[in-house]
Amino acid sequence: MPKQIQGQYQGESKSLAIVVSRFNSTISQRLLEGALDALNRHGVASENINLYWVPGAFEIPSVVQQILKATPPHAVICLGAVIRGETPHFDYVSAEVTKGIAQLGMQANIPVIYGIVTADTQEQALDRSGIKMGNKGFEAAMSALEMISLYQQIR
Numbered sequence: 001m002p003k004q005i006q007g008q009y010q011g012e013s014k015s016l017a018i019v020v021s022r023f024n025s026t027i028s029q030r031l032l033e034g035a036l037d038a039l040n041r042h043g044v045a046s047e048n049i050n051l052y053w054v055p056g057a058f059e060i061p062s063v064v065q066q067i068l069k070a071t072p073p074h075a076v077i078c079l080g081a082v083i084r085g086e087t088p089h090f091d092y093v094s095a096e097v098t099k100g101i102a103q104l105g106m107q108a109n110i111p112v113i114y115g116i117v118t119a120d121t122q123e124q125a126l127d128r129s130g131i132k133m134g135n136k137g138f139e140a141a142m143s144a145l146e147m148i149s150l151y152q153q154i155r
């Protein structure tokens, strides 16, 4: 039987940074509520959560980079919504934020969690932020706790 290593959902004495974009704020506010709910239910003290607001999803990676350089928490959760609409802006913004978060996650010693909803329509985005298909913010926070624990076990 192989030794199996997996993360636990243990929030006590864990510190988290949440970087959330104001663009499409109806959605990002819901993602934030989901994330805070998950963290609260798993024992993360609210004074151990720092919330950073940025104008749009494009700005998320650069702020995460600053957080990583300053005093890194146990994990960073990135939340935002990129909606296709009718401009090619969607493709640029969604590609950059996705690539940026992935690169930072690879370089950092802490988990950097991708909680960005990318959707064709606002309705689809709402579905993924608590209406029909779960809340991606809640899921991102759960992933953060699991990954913190997994990183600690690897060390």
Ligand code: INI
Pocket: 021, 023, 024, 055, 056, 057, 058, 059, 080, 081, 082, 083, 084, 085, 089, 090, 093
């Ligand atoms: N920012 C988002 O977070 N979501 C979007 O859907 C979006 N679209 O499609 O334009 C968006 N654009 C703004 C962008 O993130 C930057 O804030 C802006 O370009 C300034 O750098």
